[in-house]
Amino acid sequence: xxxxxxxxxxxxxxxxxxxxxxxxxxxxxxxxxxxxxxxxxxxxxxxxxxxxxxxxxxxxxxxxxxxxxxxxxxxxxxxxxxxxxxxxxxxxxxxxxxxxxxxxxxxxxxxxxxxxxxxxxxxxxxxxxxxxxxxxxxxxxxxxxxxxxxxxxxxxxxxxxxxxxxxxxxxxxxxxxxxxxxxxxxxxxxxxxxxxxxxxxxxxxxxxxxxxxxxxxxxxxxxxxxxxxxxxxxxxxxxxxxxxxxxxxxxxxxxxxxxxxxxxxxxxxxxxxxxxxxxxxxxxxxxxxxxxxxxxxxxxxxxxxxxxxxxxxxxxxxxxxxxxxxxxxxxxxxxxxxxxxxxxxxxxxxxxxxxxxxxxxxxxxxxxxxxxxxxxxxxxxxxxxxxxxxxxxxxxxxxxxxxxxxxxxxxxxxxxxxxxxxxxxxxxxxxxxxxxxxxxxxxxxxxxxxxxxxxxxxxxxxxxxxxxxxxxxxxxxxxxxxxxxxxxxxxxxxxxxxxxxxxxxxxxxxxxxxxxxxxxxxxxxxxxxxxxxxxxxxxxxxxxxxxxxxxxxxxxxxxxxxxxxxxxxxxxxxxxxxxxxxxxxxxxxxxxxxxxxxxxxxxxxxxxxxxxxxxxxxxxxxxxxxxxxxxxxxxxxxxxxxxxxxxxxxxxxxxxxxxxxxxxx
Amino acid sequence: xxxxxxxxxxxxxxxxxxxxxxxxxxxxxxxxxxxxxxxxxxxxxxxxxxxxxxxxxxxxxxxxxxxxxxxxxxxxxxxxxxxxxxxxxxxxxxxxxxxxxxxxxxxxxxxxxxxxxxxxxxxxxxxxxxxxxxxxxxxxxxxxxxxxxxxxxxxxxxxxxxxxxxxxxxxxxxxxxxxxxxxxxxxxxxxx
Numbered sequence: 001x002x003x004x005x006x007x008x009x010x011x012x013x014x015x016x017x018x019x020x021x022x023x024x025x026x027x028x029x030x031x032x033x034x035x036x037x038x039x040x041x042x043x044x045x046x047x048x049x050x051x052x053x054x055x056x057x058x059x060x061x062x063x064x065x066x067x068x069x070x071x072x073x074x075x076x077x078x079x080x081x082x083x084x085x086x087x088x089x090x091x092x093x094x095x096x097x098x099x100x101x102x103x104x105x106x107x108x109x110x111x112x113x114x115x116x117x118x119x120x121x122x123x124x125x126x127x128x129x130x131x132x133x134x135x136x137x138x139x140x141x142x143x144x145x146x147x148x149x150x151x152x153x154x155x156x157x158x159x160x161x162x163x164x165x166x167x168x169x170x171x172x173x174x175x176x177x178x179x180x181x182x183x184x185x186x187x188x189x190x191x192x193x194x195x196x197x198x199x200x201x202x203x204x205x206x207x208x209x210x211x212x213x214x215x216x217x218x219x220x221x222x223x224x225x226x227x228x229x230x231x232x233x234x235x236x237x238x239x240x241x242x243x244x245x246x247x248x249x250x251x252x253x254x255x256x257x258x259x260x261x262x263x264x265x266x267x268x269x270x271x272x273x274x275x276x277x278x279x280x281x282x283x284x285x286x287x288x289x290x291x292x293x294x295x296x297x298x299x300x301x302x303x304x305x306x307x308x309x310x311x312x313x314x315x316x317x318x319x320x321x322x323x324x325x326x327x328x329x330x331x332x333x334x335x336x337x338x339x340x341x342x343x344x345x346x347x348x349x350x351x352x353x354x355x356x357x358x359x360x361x362x363x364x365x366x367x368x369x370x371x372x373x374x375x376x377x378x379x380x381x382x383x384x385x386x387x388x389x390x391x392x393x394x395x396x397x398x399x400x401x402x403x404x405x406x407x408x409x410x411x412x413x414x415x416x417x418x419x420x421x422x423x424x425x426x427x428x429x430x431x432x433x434x435x436x437x438x439x440x441x442x443x444x445x446x447x448x449x450x451x452x453x454x455x456x457x458x459x460x461x462x463x464x465x466x467x468x469x470x471x472x473x474x475x476x477x478x479x480x481x482x483x484x485x486x487x488x489x490x491x492x493x494x495x496x497x498x499x500x501x502x503x504x505x506x507x508x509x510x511x512x513x514x515x516x517x518x519x520x521x522x523x524x525x526x527x528x529x530x531x532x533x534x535x536x537x538x539x540x541x542x543x544x545x546x547x548x549x550x551x552x553x554x555x556x557x558x559x560x561x562x563x564x565x566x567x568x569x570x571x572x573x574x575x576x577x578x579x580x581x582x583x584x585x586x587x588x589x590x591x592x593x594x595x596x597x598x599x600x601x602x603x604x605x606x607x608x609x610x611x612x613x614x615x616x617x618x619x620x621x622x623x624x625x626x627x628x629x630x631x632x633x634x635x636x637x638x639x640x641x642x643x644x645x646x647x648x649x650x651x652x653x654x655x656x657x658x659x660x661x662x663x664x665x
Numbered sequence: 666x667x668x669x670x671x672x673x674x675x676x677x678x679x680x681x682x683x684x685x686x687x688x689x690x691x692x693x694x695x696x697x698x699x700x701x702x703x704x705x706x707x708x709x710x711x712x713x714x715x716x717x718x719x720x721x722x723x724x725x726x727x728x729x730x731x732x733x734x735x736x737x738x739x740x741x742x743x744x745x746x747x748x749x750x751x752x753x754x755x756x757x758x759x760x761x762x763x764x765x766x767x768x769x770x771x772x773x774x775x776x777x778x779x780x781x782x783x784x785x786x787x788x789x790x791x792x793x794x795x796x797x798x799x800x801x802x803x804x805x806x807x808x809x810x811x812x813x814x815x816x817x818x819x820x821x822x823x824x825x826x827x828x829x830x831x832x833x834x835x836x837x838x839x840x841x842x843x844x845x846x847x848x849x850x851x852x853x854x855x856x857x
Contacts, residue, residue: 314739315739318735318737318738318739319738319739321737321738321739322737322738322739322740322767322769323769325721325726325727325737325738325769325771326721326769326770326771329721329722329724329726329771330771332724333722367770367771370770371769371770371771374769374770630735630737630739631737
């Protein structure tokens with residue numbers, strides 16, 4: 001329900017993020033001013049106007065227009081602010097064209113709406129005469145709640161008089177600045193061809209900006225359009241940053257000829273539009289299109305590659321399903337036909353039975369051949385795609401032998417996912433699908449150091465298996481350390497008997513660990529106690545809705561605990577703490593990586609089953625234990641292998657270590 | 666150019682230029698018949714479900730329906746369950762997309778069925794139709810309108826089957842009874 005206000009009337013506001021819509025029938029300047037308890041404007045940075053269109057919690061248009069939409073975020077204004085005044089002025093008062101008094105134009109209409117466009121209150125400013133500037137509305141704080149009041153106070157002396165009245169010391173200068181900005185805006189808009197200069201910022205010109213393939217560069221630039229508002233976490237804050245990302249800045253007049261009508265989605269303007277995906281070259285007639293890296297949807301190349309990898313994963317799963325289903329069918333049909341041939345008494349005579357058997361086998365071979373043909377066709381495409389996608393992957397998604405790792409730099413941002421290894425199916429042997437896991441990790445990892453029989457039949461003894469498992473864990477941990485920005489990922493190691501010392505050397509020598517690996521029962525207890533306390537604390541703060549209450553200097557990074565040789569050195573209390581960490585840790589950024597042989601903890605019985613189930617099991621040797629989400633094939637998992645003799649792991653960890661030391665300083 | 670099909674009629678799914686179709690959409694639309702009597706304005710919702718059963722030599726291999734929206738091989742996709750129908754006059758309420766070029770080689774028939782999940786009979790449904798659209802250009806190839814709703818809760822609408830190198834669609838329109846496609850299997854088998 002819209003409350004239609006009359007002058008002086010007020011109305012409560014339930015939302016803090018609002019839009020003020022102004023429609024005046026003639027170009028007007030819209031501005032918003034912040035005031036303290038007594039209505040004083042403290043300085044020029046308390047006013048959002050065409051020359052300085054954004055202030056914390058406020059955003060106004062850059063130029064005069066008949067229709068405006070101003071954005072207000074009452075949560076984003078400082079505590080000192082008790083009033084937000086919405087000001088309107090006629091550009092003629094500052095030397096611009098058009099009428100010079102509100103009495104000569106239609107009564108301006110102002111509406112307060114929520115983000116969903118629903119009107120909360122509206123006000124038609126009537127009764128104006130010689131005034132050329134007017135305080136239209138006032139949003140004000142009353143006992144921690146905000147209200148809107150219809151003001152309608154006009155000033156014949158224009159903005160200068162209006163601002164002086166609100167006790168702004170630099171009122172005259174600011175009014176001059178605003179006039180200048182408006183004149184500039186008008187100058188821009190009258191450059192455009194349509195023969196309606198007085199109404200220059202209306203719809204016609206919206207057609208002027210070239211709508212090319214790079215639409216993002218021009219389309220949302222129309223200045224008095226809806227401000228980039230919706231979906232932003234803190235209202236007015238990030239808006240200044242979002243604008244330049246659209247390409248040509250506001251200083252470039254050629255880009256700002258756009259009119260006020262903006263056809264782009266108002267909620268999707270907050271961040272820069274994604275750069276256009278790489279265009280696939282036109283396929284030659286009769287040939288399939290050449291695959292391109294990043295040929296998927298997404299806002300960034302990283303997201304597109306991630307989606308592309310998942311697309312390849314699904315395609316391989318499905319095309320293999322088609323093949324397997326056809327082969328199964330061919331076999332069952334052949335079996336049935338052979339059986340029939342066998343049971344047919346006529347077939348016992350002469351060569352009839354042989355012919356029938358022969359025919360059955362031929363039918364089988366033909367169908368399997370056809371199925372293989374279409375599988376090979378799909379595989380060829382996927383292999384070609386993989387060949388262009390693999391080299392394009394960023395380090396977090398790339399194999400250790402990818403050159404991206406040699407050019408490694410400590411990142412500034414957390415990637416969306418990390419590669420934990422490769423997946424393949426026996427039918428598609430050359431093809432490896434990167435196994436990408438979203439970050440932050442949602443469940444712990446378990447590097448299985450048991451099960452010494454590997455897929456290829458080679459036997460690995462349990463000692464080697466353990467060493468391999470710790471090495472794999474180190475490779476995973478190194479990758480996680482490397483893809484997180486410095487200081488945002490902390491790794492703890494529990495190695496109760498010191499058996500993993502040699503394999504853990506890459507981590508210990510490069511100084512990327514928070515502390516040397518904890519040894520003995522005392523070490524186990526100490527590390528677990530510390531992390532348990534951390535989980536408790538963060539959980540309490542989050543549940544209580546008071547994340548600010550964490551002690552100052554509290555380390556907010558993600559934590560990873562590597563546990564080697566479980567359950568060696570663990571008492572009952574430590575086991576319980578570990579289970580607690582596995583259950584509760586991931587949601588508060590404490591993750592677990594177990595390097596363990598399940599058999600060794602069989603003494604605990606079913607008590608530990610939930611623990612193992614909650615962890616994502618990975619192996620140190622290829623093993624087919626992972627299923628895809630679509631068809632449920634058993635995929636062979638291959639752990640990430642650092643090329644033999646390569647120093648890449650050491651080099652990367654050295655850089656991580658240096659960055660962490662620099663960051664701590 | 667649309668072919669209005671009658672029960673039992675078969676059309677070959679060849680393009681006019683001789684090329685064969687790559688992707689087709691089987692669209693299903695329906696509306697609840699207006700209720701006569703005192704409470705004519707009470708809203709009634711009829712939940713019809715479209716399903717597609719993939720057969721290899723009369724053996725069901727895979728089913729695409731509202732609980733399994735994509736066939737394992739990815740060639741047949743259901744666009745999602747519609748619980749009420751009648752969203753727009755003449756529009757598809759549920760649709761099943763078939764990528765004919767990706768249908769596994771051993772699948773030789775795909776049967777499309779409709780059943781009433783909420784148990785109303787087709788007497789309470791009006792304007793029910795099933796149409797086949799060339800998904801690559803949106804052209805309607807064939808439309809089959811369900812005539813005279815009877816006291817049954819399901820229908821075997823049509824089948825698309827391999828003939829030579831291409832595919833043929835046959836309008837079936839056989840009544841049956843059942844809540845989901847499993848109940849329809851006895852009714853489907855004779856039409857294969």
